[in-house]
Amino acid sequence: MKVLSAASELYPLVKTGGLADVTGALPAALKGLGIDMRVMIPAYPKVMAALENPNILLRYDDLFGGEARLIAGRAMGIEIIAVDAPHLYGRQGNPYLGPDGKDWNDNAQRFAALSMAAADVAGGAAKDYKPDILHVHDWQAALAPVYVKFRGGPKTVMTVHNIAFQGQFPASVFASLKLPPQAFSIDGVEYYGNVSFLKGGLACADQITTVSPSYAQEICTPEYGMGLDGLLRARRGVVSGIVNGIDTDIWNPATDKDIAATYTAKTIDRRAANKRAIEKRFRLDQGDGILHGVVSRLTWQKGMDIFAASIDSLVASGARLALVGTGEPGIEQAIAIAAERHPGRIGVVMGYDESLSHLMQAGCDTILVPSRFEPCGLTQLYGLRYGAVPIVARTGGLADTVIDANDAALNAGVATGFQFSPVDGPSLEHALGRAGRCYRDRALWTAMQKRGMESDVSWTRSASTYAALYNSLLNA
Numbered sequence: 447m448k449v450l451s452a453a454s455e456l457y458p459l460v461k462t463g464g465l466a467d468v469t470g471a472l473p474a475a476l477k478g479l480g481i482d483m484r485v486m487i488p489a490y491p492k493v494m495a496a497l498e499n500p501n502i503l504l505r506y507d508d509l510f511g512g513e514a515r516l517i518a519g520r521a522m523g524i525e526i527i528a529v530d531a532p533h534l535y536g537r538q539g540n541p542y543l544g545p546d547g548k549d550w551n552d553n554a555q556r557f558a559a560l561s562m563a564a565a566d567v568a569g570g571a572a573k574d575y576k577p578d579i580l581h582v583h584d585w586q587a588a589l590a591p592v593y594v595k596f597r598g599g600p601k602t603v604m605t606v607h608n609i610a611f612q613g614q615f616p617a618s619v620f621a622s623l624k625l626p627p628q629a630f631s632i633d634g635v636e637y638y639g640n641v642s643f644l645k646g647g648l649a650c651a652d653q654i655t656t657v658s659p660s661y662a663q664e665i666c667t668p669e670y671g672m673g674l675d676g677l678l679r680a681r682r683g684v685v686s687g688i689v690n691g692i693d694t695d696i697w698n699p700a701t702d703k704d705i706a707a708t709y710t711a712k713t714i715d716r717r718a719a720n721k722r723a724i725e726k727r728f729r730l731d732q733g734d735g736i737l738h739g740v741v742s743r744l745t746w747q748k749g750m751d752i753f754a755a756s757i758d759s760l761v762a763s764g765a766r767l768a769l770v771g772t773g774e775p776g777i778e779q780a781i782a783i784a785a786e787r788h789p790g791r792i793g794v795v796m797g798y799d800e801s802l803s804h805l806m807q808a809g810c811d812t813i814l815v816p817s818r819f820e821p822c823g824l825t826q827l828y829g830l831r832y833g834a835v836p837i838v839a840r841t842g843g844l845a846d847t848v849i850d851a852n853d854a855a856l857n858a859g860v861a862t863g864f865q866f867s868p869v870d871g872p873s874l875e876h877a878l879g880r881a882g883r884c885y886r887d888r889a890l891w892t893a894m895q896k897r898g899m900e901s902d903v904s905w906t907r908s909a910s911t912y913a914a915l916y917n918s919l920l921n922a
């Protein structure tokens with residue numbers, strides 16, 4: 447079976463978050479199941495530079511304002527189709543934002559182009575390649591099922607990685623999308639008088655998935671649906687949640703080249719060398735006391751404002767913190783100021799550092815994820831795999847992947863981390879306190895670490911679920 451995946455990010459070529467990790471890992475995860483997945487992505491400069499064995503599938507005289515080519519090839523071991531449209535994607539840096547930190551003002555056209563190219567190939571426009579299923583990710587590719595619906599094509603799957611990002615534009619954009627007039631309707635892209643890419647995808651795709659069972663339930667409610675819950679409730683029969691796995695080759699503490707000392711569950715003592723490396727890198731006091739870790743976008747979604755306000759209490763309890771992240775200026779500032787108050791106890795690297803994120807998982811005692819909502823979350827999965835015990839909000843994929851160390855779970859020997867709810871200062875601090883007490887019981891803590899390391903966070907199960915979904919669509 448041939449599946450065309452379409453997305454705006456692909457690890458390791460272009461990544462702003464977990465979406466890239468997932469689109470990058472799925473092709474290999476599905477390979478063993480007889481599914482040949484290709485990924486269509488915009489030909490950003492880094493993608494063009496990495497492209498090997500290029501083969502032009504299709505040419506456009508005018509794709510949203512300029513000439514374009516769809517080039518099949520390999521990049522970093524993944525079969526891709528690059529949408530080579532220099533007028534849209536020939537820009538360095540972040541895929542969505544210009545140098546001023548604001549959205550590119552032609553993002554509607556840029557991602558309509560990605561979507562249209564995906565729909566064209568899916569519909570059979572390229573001579574050498576025609577997929578059986580089109581699987582699109584997030585708003586940037588969400589118009590593809592709309593094009594397929596109005597122009598014809600294969601069955602489509604739309605995966606929502608984060609419903610907060612919807613791709614909304616003024617109605618005036620519609621004229622440029624080359625859709626028939628009836629697509630500006632309740633069954634198409636119209637959304638309260640505007641154009642919404644995500645809404646269009648959710649209305650037109652044959653199946654809708656999101657990245658955990660809990661989030662699939664949550665987005666059908668007004669509290670989490672961000673305005674799209676009504677549509678999702680109407681389509682509930684085709685909505686499902688498939689929890690993300692992680693790439694267990696890239697994230698493997700036994701072989702990881704980005705960490706100070708490799709280890710396994712059996713040689714977990716060697717982990718201490720990574721803790722020492724973090725202390726050095728973050729200029730923290732050296733010691734065996736608990737060291738909390740954060741690797742995160744510093745945003746409201748991630749609860750990082752609440753976390754910043756709890757830093758004094760974390761330090762007062764005797765704990766230390768290493769944090770690597772970047773995000774909203776107000777939150778960055780609050781964290782930087784708190785760090786200044788506690789030299790040696792709080793270490794901060796403001797920025798995005800993929801390699802350091804590996805060391806964090808290998809050396810911190812915990813990984814904190816206090817998100818207000820979290821479709822799946824990958825950092826807690828990396829934490830489990832590396833023996834950094836997750837402390838997470840009880841929401842979305844966090845609730846589905848971490849087993850809380852309550853008395854019953856501790857007695858049964860199944861706990862893998864700590865959950866808390868609601869997402870506010872007192873309950874976060876309570877969870878930090880619970881973790882601190884468990885940490886002092888070394889045998890108990892080590893058992894919890896090892897249990898996490900031995901739990902299955904791979905793609906095995908979820909890849910089969912995707913495969914079953916594609917098969918059910920083909921056989922329908």
Ligand code: ADP
Nearest residue numbers: 463464742743770771798799800803823824825
């Ligand atoms: P989201 O996609 O919502 O940000 P996820 O937990 O799914 O959340 O994925 C986040 C990904 O981005 C993980 O791979 C994480 O390691 C990485 N990440 C986040 N912030 C940073 C950072 N400052 N430096 C390096 N990696 C980061």
Ligand code: GLC
Nearest residue numbers: 464465607657821822823824
């Ligand atoms: C989004 C979500 C995150 C999820 C990731 C990959 O970025 O915020 O929870 O893990 O997509 O699916």
